[in-house]
Amino acid sequence: MTPPSLDDFRTLARERLPAGVFDYIDGGACDEITSRANRRDLDGIRLLPLCLRDVADLDLRTSLLGHSFGFPVGFSPTAFHRLVHESGEVSAARVAKALDIPMIVSSMSSVAMEDVARDSGNEHLWFQTYIFKDRALTKELIQRAEGSGYKAIVLTVGCPVTGRRYRNVRNRFALPADVVAANFARRNVVVHDNPIHSVGADLDPALTWSDVEWLRGQTALPVVLKGIMNPLDVPPALDLEVAALILSNHGGRQLDTTESTIRMLPEIAAAVGKRTGLLIDSGFRRGTDVLKAIALGADGVLLGRPVMWALAAGGERGVVDAVGLLVEELRIAMRIAGCRSIGEIRKNGSAVVRV
Amino acid sequence: MTPPSLDDFRTLARERLPAGVFDYIDGGACDEITSRANRRDLDGIRLLPLCLRDVADLDLRTSLLGHSFGFPVGFSPTAFHRLVHESGEVSAARVAKALDIPMIVSSMSSVAMEDVARDSGNEHLWFQTYIFKDRALTKELIQRAEGSGYKAIVLTVGCPVTGRRYRNVRNRFALPADVVAANFARRNVVVHDNPIHSVGADLDPALTWSDVEWLRGQTALPVVLKGIMNPLDVPPALDLEVAALILSNHGGRQLDTTESTIRMLPEIAAAVGKRTGLLIDSGFRRGTDVLKAIALGADGVLLGRPVMWALAAGGERGVVDAVGLLVEELRIAMRIAGCRSIGEIRKNGSAVVRV
Amino acid sequence: MTPPSLDDFRTLARERLPAGVFDYIDGGACDEITSRANRRDLDGIRLLPLCLRDVADLDLRTSLLGHSFGFPVGFSPTAFHRLVHESGEVSAARVAKALDIPMIVSSMSSVAMEDVARDSGNEHLWFQTYIFKDRALTKELIQRAEGSGYKAIVLTVGCPVTGRRYRNVRNRFALPADVVAANFARRNVVVHDNPIHSVGADLDPALTWSDVEWLRGQTALPVVLKGIMNPLDVPPALDLEVAALILSNHGGRQLDTTESTIRMLPEIAAAVGKRTGLLIDSGFRRGTDVLKAIALGADGVLLGRPVMWALAAGGERGVVDAVGLLVEELRIAMRIAGCRSIGEIRKNGSAVVRV
Amino acid sequence: MTPPSLDDFRTLARERLPAGVFDYIDGGACDEITSRANRRDLDGIRLLPLCLRDVADLDLRTSLLGHSFGFPVGFSPTAFHRLVHESGEVSAARVAKALDIPMIVSSMSSVAMEDVARDSGNEHLWFQTYIFKDRALTKELIQRAEGSGYKAIVLTVGCPVTGRRYRNVRNRFALPADVVAANFARRNVVVHDNPIHSVGADLDPALTWSDVEWLRGQTALPVVLKGIMNPLDVPPALDLEVAALILSNHGGRQLDTTESTIRMLPEIAAAVGKRTGLLIDSGFRRGTDVLKAIALGADGVLLGRPVMWALAAGGERGVVDAVGLLVEELRIAMRIAGCRSIGEIRKNGSAVVRV
Ligand SMILES: Cc1cc2nc3c(=O)[nH]c(=O)nc-3n(C[C@H](O)[C@H](O)[C@H](O)COP(=O)(O)O)c2cc1C
Ligand SMILES: Cc1cc2nc3c(=O)[nH]c(=O)nc-3n(C[C@H](O)[C@H](O)[C@H](O)COP(=O)(O)O)c2cc1C
C-alpha cells in the first residue's frame, strides 16, 4: 500500500534508516524551534473554500524560469542521496523528469552531477552551489553544470557558516565510507556535525552581493538565489536581475528561531512583485500547503526532507508515490477551494486563504 | 444510566463499533486539524451570563423554512445509519418526529428514503442530495423525495470531490455487504476510502451556480444549500433565493485546515442578514454551543456524528437521550444566561457572547 | 510541616477525602473549561514590580461594607462543611474571627446558622441565601440570620438552576446520611448531582431585579449580590443601592465557558466605579492573585474550594495555615511590587499589573 | 565530549548534584511561571537573517562601564559556588579573566571576596551587594570590595524580602556545614528556604532611592542597579547617574508571574536611551538569545544558573566550555544574521528581530 501521506514516508524512513542518518535528515538547528514553526504556521492558516465553480478540469501547469512544468512542486537540493538509497540522486532526477517537475541537484550530491544528468536523462535539472572560498573551484562546478546540460544555477545564500545541529553532534554522525561528495576531488573523511565541512571546500563568509554579480558573470544560465528571508534582501537581488528567489530557512537547519517561511511569504511576495520568480520551501507536506503558498504569492513549492524519506522508503517508486499523493492532495484542495489553475489560486488567494 | 454528555455517547460508540466503522464516523480529512478546530473554537468562546431576568418559562420553539419546530437543533445528513444500528435511518427519523425537530435524510441512506418516511411516520423530513453527473438520476431522487413527502431539498455543495480521510485508507475501510446505498439501483461493492464512490453515481465537479438554478427548477420544494463557508458565496445563493444556507465544513471531513464554522458565523450571518435562513453544523456538542451559534446569528444547529454515536449506543432510545441531554443543557444555558427564547438569545447575543 | 501552597492543601484533601466528596468540591460544570480558565487567566497576568519604596511597614487592613477587616481576603460561601470535617462551618467561622476576615456562611451549611454564630463567637459573619420559590422560607432565613447577629445578607444570583457537574453524575454522588442542610426543616435525602435540590426548597427561576428590591425591604442588613458577571447587570444593581457586588462565576460550577472573573474585572470595576463595594472570587490561590485583583479594581478576594481543602487537611488549624500562607504570599508580593497598603496597590495598579 | 548546549550542562548538573542543591539552583518562585516565561518569550522571538554582508571577520568586543570586554556576555552574581564545586567562586573568576568578560561576585559568595580576587588574579570583577539593615556592615563590604580591587558595586534591588521557592521548602534545603557566606562574620547555620536569611544580616525593606544615593556616596566605584523591571523605575535611576542598569527578574526566583525580561527590554531600553548602560539577565541560554537582547537594546547579557551548572559539570574547564559554546553560537548567529559587530546588531536590530 502506498503510504497515505508524506508523514507516513517519514515513519517508514525512520524504520529503515540507521538512527544517525535519519537524524541527519530530520534534524534542525539547536532546539528545532524553526523546524516545528514551519509546520505549525502552515497548519495554522485556515481556508475558506469557494463552491460551485466548475472545477471539472484542472490545469496545474506552472511556468518557472521561463519553462513550463507539470506541477507547482519541485525538489529542493538535498545532499547525499546515497545515504538513503544506492541509486543516489539519479532516482529523484528520473522522477522529476517523468513527472515534469523541477529538481535542484545539490553540489553535495553523492553521484557526480554529470552522472545524475546522464543516467536520469533529465534535461531540466538545476544545479545548486555555494560560492566557495576557492573561486576557481566554484567556477569549475558551474562550468561542469553548464556542460552537462543543467538549466539554472541555484546559489544558496544565508549559509556563511553551517548551522548547529545537535542531533548530529550527539550521534557523532559521520558519512559512511561509501557516501562521498562526488563532485569534489577531495572527498569526505572527516567526522563532523555537518558534512559540508568534509569536502575540503570552505564556504566563504566574506561573500557580498558583488560576489553574486561575479557569479552571474560566470554563466549564461539563469541564476536563482536560495535562502532569502529578509525583505531587505529583495531589492539588491532584484537589482542583480536574478531569475528567481527561493524563500527558505533551509528547513530550520541553519539558524534556530528564524521565522517560518510561510509567515514571511506575503511580505516577501509584495517586495518581489512581478519582477522575478518566487519559490518557497521549508516544511511543505500537504496539498493544502501548496495551495496556501501559491495563494500567498509563491510560484511554486519545493520539497526537501520528503524526497529523502521517499527514497529511503521505496527508491524511485517511493518518490513517484510521494509526489503523486501530494499532487493528488493539491488537486482535491484546488477543487474544493474552487480554483482551477495556478493562476486562479493566485487570483482568488486573498478570498480563500486568511492569514 | 443515560450517558451524561454527548462525548460519553462517543465513548460508548467506540466500545461497541468495529474500529473501522467508528473511524469512518469519527475521522476528518488529512490531519484532522479542522475537526479539532471546530471544537476548540467553540470552547474558546466565553459567555457573560445576565441575571435576574425571570427565566421560569422558556420557549425553545424555532421557525425554520416557515415551519415551527420544537427546538433549534436538528440532524445533519449522515450516510449509512445501518452501519451502527439495524433499524437504519428510521430510528433517527422517529426521534425527529417525536421531538419535533428537523432531520435531513442523506441521499446515501442505508434505508430507502420512501421507507424512512413511511416507517417513521415523520412528515417533516428534508432530503439531502448532490447534483450527480447523471442529471436524470438527480431529478429522479428529488421526485421520489417529493413523492414520499419530504419537505425540502438540501443540496450539499463544496464537495466536488470527496475529502481524503486517512483513517479509512489505513483501515482499508469498506461497507459491510448488508449496508448499501439504498436509494440507488447499483449499490456498493467497491472498497474505497469514501463510500460515496460506490454507488455508481459520480459527483459532478463541473457544477456551477446555474446548476443550482436548474435544481430549483426541478422541484416545488424549498432548496437549502449545505456547505457554504466563504462569504463570497452568500450573494449568489441569495440571488437564487434559496430557502436557507447551512454553514458547514462537513465536520472537517472534506478539506483539512478549512476554517471552523463558528469563527465564520458572524461574517456569514452579516452577509445573509434577514434575507434567508441560516443553519450551522460541525462540532456542536454542548448546550452552550447552541446558545453561542444562535447568539452569533444562526437560526439553528445541526448534529452529525452525535446521531451516529447515539444510535450505536442505544438505538432510538439513545438518540432520544442524546438530544434530550443537549436540549436540557441548552435550557440550563439559556436560564443562566438570562435568555428566555430563541429570539432573546439573538437579541442579547452580543452582550452574552464575546468573540 | 505546613503545606507550602494552597494547591498542596488540595493534594492533601484528595488523599483524605472519599473520591466522591473530593470531586463534589473540585468539579466544575460540564468540561470544566471555566474552572481552568479562572486559573490560567490569573497566571497569565504579568507583574512589573516597583522597587525602593520603603516597604518596611505594610498595612493590609481593608474596609468592606463599612467594617474594617484585617486582610483583603475572606471566605466565599461553601455548602456542607461537615462533608470534610466534623466541626462543620464552626471551624472556618472561628478562623475568620481569629484572623479578622469576612466569612460568608452558606444557607446550605451543615451546621445551623445560629450554631455557627454562637459556637464560633464570630460577630461579623455574613449570611448567603437564595430567593427560594417559597418567599416565606426565604424571609424566615433572613430573619434568623438577623436574629443571630449576621452582618450582611449575600444573595447569590445567576443560579436560576444549578449547573451540570458531570463528576457528581458519574460518581452518583449523594450526601452521606449525617450531613444535612441544617438550616432547613426538610433535609436532604435525595441522591442528586447537586445537593441544593435536596432541601425541598426550590430555587426560583422567575426572579427579577424587583425581587432583589423585595429582599432589601425584608432586612435592615446590607445586601450583597454574588454572581455578577455581565457589565449590563451592574447599573440595575447600583440602582438598588446594594452594599457590594461579588464578581463570581461560582468557581466555574454553574455555566461552563463563562468568562473568567479576572478578565471581566477591569470592565466591571469601571462600571461600578466608587459607587459600591466590589469583591471577586473564582480561582484565587496565590498572594499575587490577590494583588492582581486589587490592582484591577476589587476591594477584596474570596476563597471557595481552598477552605474546604484546608478543613479536610487539618480542620481549624488547617484553615489558619492556609489563610496564613496566602497572606504571607500577599505580603511578599506587596513588598516586592512596592505597594505598602491596599490603597497603594490600587493607586499603582496600572503600573504594576499589565493585562 | 563538551556538552553541545547549555541545557546539557543542566542535565549533567542534575546528575551530579544532590537533588536539594540542584533544586536550589534551578527553582523559581511559587509556580515558576516566570522562570518558564523567561525562556518561552525568548524562544518566541523570530529572526529574519540578512545575507551576503561579508561576515568573515567578527568583532565581539563590548564596552561596559567604560571598560572593553571580549564578549557581550558575563556572569550574574550567584551565591555559594562551593555548593557545586570546591574551588568556589575562584573558578568562575578565573574563567572571566581568561575570556575577558565581566563577572559579578555575589556578596553571598562561599569564598571571601578578597580571596576570589587574589586567587583568580581577575582585576575586573564587580561586587554585588544589598543594602542591609546594618549600614555599617554594608559600608564595610563596599570598602573591602574597593580595597581588593573590584571595579564596580552592583546593588541588587527589588528584593526587599526573598521570594518563596517551594522546592527549597519541600526539600527542607539547608546549606551543608562547609558552605558558608564567607564575607560575613556570623555565618550560616539556619535551615531555611532561602540561605540569605542565614547570615545574620537582614535585608532592609525600608530602602528608598535616597539609600541608593547614600550608597553612591560611600564609594568612588561606579554603581550598577540590578533588578529593574518597571519603566517607572528608570527615571529615578537615571537621576542618580548610576553607571548601568541590569534588567532582571532574578531568574524568576523572586516574585512569580513577574514579566519576562526580554518582553520588557524594548520599553526599558527606550526609557534608558543612551543615558546609561543596560544589561539584562534571566533565562539567556542560546547565542540567538544574546543576539536578540542586543538587537532590542541591551549592551550585554548575563548568565546565572548556567555558571553553576557548568561548575558542577566540569569545574573551571566546564565554565570555559559553557561560555565557549555560547559565544560560538553567538558567532554563528551573527554571521547568519549578517551582523559583524555588536554595533551592527544594534543598528540592524529592528530588521533582524521582530517582536
Ligand atoms: C538532508 C538534507 C540535505 C540538504 N542539503 C542541502 C544542500 O546541499 N544545499 C542546500 O542549499 N540546501 C540543502 N538542504 C536544505 C533543502 O534544500 C531545503 O531548503 C529544506 O530541506 C526545505 O525544508 P523541508 O526539508 O522541510 O522541506 C538540505 C536539507 C536536508 C534535509
Ligand atoms: C458518518 C458521516 C456521514 C456523513 N454523510 C453525509 C452525507 O451523506 N451528506 C452530507 O451532506 N453530509 C454528510 N456528512 C456530514 C454531516 O452532514 C455534517 O456536516 C457533519 O457531520 C457535521 O459535523 P459534526 O459531525 O461534527 O456534527 C456525514 C458526516 C458523517 C460523520
Ligand SMILES: Cc1cc2nc3c(=O)[nH]c(=O)nc-3n(C[C@H](O)[C@H](O)[C@H](O)COP(=O)(O)O)c2cc1C
Ligand atoms: C463545595 C462548594 C460549595 C459551594 N456552595 C455554595 C453555596 O452554597 N452558595 C454559593 O453562593 N456558592 C457556593 N459555592 C461557590 C463559592 O461560593 C465560590 O463562588 C467558588 O467556590 C469560588 O471559586 P473557588 O472555589 O475557585 O475559589 C460553592 C463552591 C464549592 C466549591
Ligand SMILES: Cc1cc2nc3c(=O)[nH]c(=O)nc-3n(C[C@H](O)[C@H](O)[C@H](O)COP(=O)(O)O)c2cc1C
Ligand atoms: C543559585 C543562584 C543564586 C543567586 N544568588 C544571587 C545573589 O546572591 N545575588 C543576586 O543579586 N542575584 C542572585 N541570583 C540571581 C542571578 O544573579 C540572576 O539574576 C539570575 O540567575 C538570572 O537568571 P538565569 O539563572 O535564568 O540566567 C542567584 C541566582 C541563582 C540561580
